[in-house]
Amino acid sequence: MSTDTEHVDEAAETSVLDTWEEWYHIPIIGIVMLFMIWVRTQSYDRFVTDDGTPALAAVDSWYHWRTVQWTAENYPWTMPFDVWTGFPTGRYVGQFGTLFDQLIVTAAMVVGLGDPSTETLYTVSLLAVPVMAALVAIPVFYMGRRLGGTIGGLLSVVLLALAPGTFLYRTTAGQLQHHVAEVLFMALAVLAMMVALRVAEREKPIYELVVDGDWAALRTPAIYSALAGVALSLYIWVWPPGVVLIGIFAVFFTVQLCLDYVRGISPDHVAFVGAVSLGVTAIVTALLIEEWSTSTTSFGYLQPISAALVAAGCLFMAWLARQWNRRSIDPIYYPAAIGGLLFVAFGAMALALPDLFGTLSDNLVRRLIPIGATETDMTISEAQPPEDFNSHVFSEFGMAFYTMLAGLALLALGPLLGRTYRAEHTLILVWSLFLISMAATQVRFAYYLVLAVAVVNAVFVSDVIRLFNLDLEGGVRSIREIETYQVITLLLVVMLLFAPLLPPVAAGTAWDRGAAAFPSDDGQTWEESNHWLQENTPAPGDWGGADNASDLEYYGTYDYPEDGNYEYPVGAYGVMSWWDYGHLITVQGERIPHSNPFQQNARSSSAFLTAQSEERGELIMDGIAADVSVSNASDEEIERQLEGNDSHEELRYVMIDHKMAGGKFGAISTWTGPGYGAYLEQNQYQINGEEETLHGPGEAYYDTMLASLYLEDADGLEHYRLVHEADDYAVVGGMLGNDGPVPRNSFALDDGWNENTEQIRDNLAQSREDGAVDQSLGGAIWDGHLASSVKTFERVEGATLTGTVDDSALDEEATVYAEIELETAPGRTFTYTQEADVEDGAFELTVPYATNDELGTDDGYTDSSVEALEEYEIVIATGDGDDLERQYAGTASVPETAVVDGDSIDVTLEEATD
Known part of the structure; x- marks a missing residue:
């Protein structure tokens, strides 16, 4: 028993x-x-x-x-x-x-x-x-297992989980971005293609089976190939620029079909997979077409055409191989013939389809090859190449990147090491090399490279295990038979891969960096101003009492215009700012920005923000509203384009934050020229009693519309007024950074400093006047200004103040001055001034601020949070500087209606008594 x-x-x-x-x-x-x-x-x-x-x-x-x-x-x-x-x-x-x-x-x-x-x-x-990030582990495991067994697959998953770099950063809670789905569906597409290729190598579909209609023999490879096409389509559905994977597959099929033919293997097997999978992709992506263009960021005809061309190319290469056999040509010349035909084909495309060729070549440079990035690309932080690629990949993956390179070499040398070489190995080699190049081109693409690093390390580990006769796949019994030297080898491999990713060696582990995720400071900084914009300005379509807001429902459906330009109703208006903040204005403020993080209208925004006079700025604003070219056009060219234009669209508000006036100004000036350096000059500054030469803002910087608005509160401008400023502050100026002096930078004040804004403002003003470096905030600051973190300005017609006086006692160069003291909602007071020449005793000058707030959002206008503390003081004086002699003086009340309608107001002045 x-x-x-x-x-x-x-x-x-x-x-x-x-x-x-x-x-x-x-x-x-x-x-x-x-x-x-x-x-x-x-x-x-x-x-x-x-x-x-x-x-x-x-x-x-x-x-x-x-x-x-x-x-x-x-x-x-x-x-x-x-x-x-x-x-x-x-x-x-x-x-x-x-x-x-x-x-x-x-x-x-x-x-x-x-x-x-x-x-x-x-x-x-x-x-x-x-x-979704966790789900990436599933295809990564199966890809790793196909290359390095179950142990290799598990190692791939652990590497993916411990990688502390871009993939982790872009997949934490709060990162509501499609990058995680890109990685997930790219992994699924590559895995599906690996499986389809292996099935085709086993089932061996050939042309004769297709001709004979032997669907029983073709069913299995056809199903798996079609599934690979569906997986590729899903990836492109997630991210239209995923057409890049079609290009990577195109290179793979070209290389593999040449390899197969040279090695005496029928290219039909792999060509069948390419034709079916990419054919399915062409059909599915054709159903997704929304815009008839070759733009990679659109669901247009680029994706289905590219897939169809690759499918046709696979069929052509298989056909050409048969012709090669019939003519008994040495197979060694086949790859050269394919290369020559591709050169001719791309040349013909450049001539016959220049738009398509231009899109392909442009994206080859911008996304795949680490050369040729444009100056405007360099203004996008995530699109910049890493400064030091070795440091970049080590911080992303530790030593796993370098063991991946070893794994790629082992994979390529597989037949020499006794491994049966498969088409999926070529796919992994080509795919991995492209991902390395992409990561060297743009720092953000490290989130793709993590896939290759994780998967290819399965090859590295499996070959080490095989080399040292480690049988880890044999279960518990085989593990009991492992010898000491094998254990040491295994520990060394584990330490090599994981020690740089774990404490105490890692500078930051995955869990440390996951715990350090925070909401974006821009979202928090702009929230108050955008919410104010939503609550205190008329709904788009209601400006001026137009009552057309119902035509612009926030969740409405809008047909794609034939010419790509939507016809806004009367009463609609836009908001000018830098493109970085466009989405915040749309979502937080529910208003319509001119430029946005699609980089749409970045040049025209740059043109306005860097305009050297209000007159130039106004022309650009009018040109933008009329949808004419403004970025590099002269005043005369813009005026000529505006002749006869009856556009009713208007840009009504301008929003500027401290970063635009500080560190982002370099990027802003890059889009239209003449470049950042043209706005700077070298000056002598006093620091600790010694003279030092530092780069700071020059006259050209202070003449820009950006500086005139943000730093000067629109002082002296006729058509712009401050209507809101956020209740927190920032310092803008030249500063010492980690890499040395920075001509323009900024930082937001913390709560403690915000309580001493008046003293800080006075200190910085005194330092500017003395030509000294201010060190009262704990660092070196020159040409420093204290300002609200975000300021909102309104564009208005302005009220025109007119009048006449007896000019017999006036000098020929008499000047009329208008001055008013104003207060913002946070309690800051400032003075607006305007001046104009007096001619024959008559004067005329335009001012943007009202002395009352009789209009509001119910009337279709702005409920400004900036209030006048008194009426305008109007003075006619002669002389200049400290020698001004007042001749006439008086006050003027300016109603809000006069400001928004551009009315004239007669002003009576009396002879000055002092």
């Missing part, structure tokens, strides 16, 4: 061990995925506010929040064209409102039982990104 029991126990133990050995990777992957979610949600509470307003990380997250809300209102449709950005034309927003947003909203629909609240939408949006 006991013997029977022992047999049963042994059988049960064997069964349990066998089950564990077959399925042990499942719970391990589950634990790693839970770890990835935990790492990315540590900072979740920071993105949930008490008042329910969104607090998101990164600028694009704000627009995805808009598309998520829009999709929830219009489910299941996503938003192809948005009139709430890109004024005065609107904007096609193809790479936003994609499958990524649909998946989030679908999940929210399930959680919210078909009618999710805003709170539910927001919660799901915050959690969806970490969950």
Whole structure:
């Protein structure tokens, strides 16, 4: 009896061990995925506010929040064209409102039982990104296992989970961006292609089977190839510029078909996969077309045409190989012939389809090859190449990047090392090399490179295990037989891969960096001003009492205009700012920015902000509203384009923050020229009693519309007035940075310093006057200014003050001055002045501030938070500087109606008594 029991126990133990050995990777992957979610949600509470307003990380997250809300209102449709950005034309927003947003909203629909609240939408949006990041572990495991067995696959997943770089940064809670979905669906597409290629190598589909209609023999490779095409289509659906993966697959198929033919293997097998998968992609992406263009950021005809060309190319190469055989040409010449034909084909494309060729070549340079980035690309931080690539990849992946390179070499040398070479190996080699090049081209693409680093290290580890006869796939029994030297080898490999990613060696672990996620400071800085804009300005369409706001519903559906330019109703208006803040203005302020983070209208915004006079700025504003070219046009050219134009669109507000006046000014000036250096000059500054030469702002900088508005509160301007400033402050000026002196920079004051703004303002003003470096704030600051973190200005007609006096006692150079003291909502007072020449005793000058606030949003106008403390004081004086002699004086009351309508006001002046 006991013997029977022992047999049963042994059988049960064997069964349990066998089950564990077959399925042990499942719970391990589950634990790693839970770890990835935990790492990315540590900072979740920071993105949930008490008042329910969104607090998101990164600028694009704000627009995805808009598309998520829009999709929830219009489910299941996503938003192809948005009139709430890109004024005065609107904007096609193809790479936003994609499958990524649909998946989030679908999940929210399930959680919210078909009618999710805003709170539910927001919660799901915050959690969806970490969950998608964890899901990346699944395709990564199966890719790694195909290359390096189960142990290799598990190692790939652990590397993915511990990588502390860009992939982690862009997949934490609050990062509501499509990058995580890009990585997930690229991994799925590459895995699906690997499987399809392996199935084709096993089933060997050839041309004759297609001709004979032997679908039984073709069914399996056709299904897997079609699934690979669907997976590729889903990736492009997430991110239209994912057409780049079609290009990578094109290179792979070209290389692999040449390799197969030279090695005496029929190219038909791989060509079948290429033709079917890319053919399916061409069909699916054709169904997604929303804009007839070759833009990579649009769902246009570039994606289906590119896929169709690759599918046709695979068929052509297979056909050419057969012709090569029939003519008994040496196979060694086949690759050269393919290369020559590709050169001719691209040359013909450049001549016959220049738009398509230009798009392909431009994106090859901008996304795939680390050369040729434009100056404007360099103004986008995430699109810049890493300064030091070695340091960059080490901070991203530790030593795993370099072991990946070793893995690529081992994969390429596989046949020499006894490994059966497969087409999927070529795919991984080509794909990985492109991802390395992409990461060297733009820092952001390190979030793609993490896939190659994780997957290819499976090859490295599996080959080390094989080299040292380590049988880790044989289960518990084989592990018991591992010898000491094998254990040491295994430990060395583990330390090499993981020590740089773990304490105490790692400068920052994955969980440390996950815990350090915060909402973007721009979102917090601009929130007050944007909310004020929403509550104190008329709804777009209602300006001036037009009552057309119902034509511009925030969640409305708008047909794509035939010419791409939406015709806004009377009463619509736009907001001028730098493109970085466009999404914030749309989402937080529910107003229509001119430029946005699509980089739409960046040049025209730059042209206005760097305009050297109000007259030039006004021309640019009028030109923008009329949708004419302004960025590099002369005043005369703009005036000529505006002749006969009856456009009713207007840009009504200008919003400027301390970063635009500080560190971002270099980028702003780059878009239109003459370049940052033209706005700077070298000056001598006193620092600790010694003279030092430092770069600071020159006259050209202070003459810009940006500086005239933000630093001077529109003093002396006729058509712009300050209507709101945020109740927190920042310092703008030259500063000493980590890399030396920075001519223009800025920093926001913390709460402690905000209590001493008057003293700080006086200190900085005194330092400017003395030509000294101010050190009262703990650092060296020159040409420093204290200003509100964000200021909002309104563009108005201005009231014209007119009058006449007896000119018999006036000098020929008499000047009329208008002055008024004003107070902002935070309690800061400032003085606005205007002046003009007096001719024959008559004067005329235009002022933008009213002395009352009789109009408000109900009337279709602005409810300004800047109040006049008195009436205008008008003085006619002769002389200049401290020698001014007052001749006539008086006061003037300026109603709000006169300011917005451009009315004239007669002013009576009396002879001055002092």
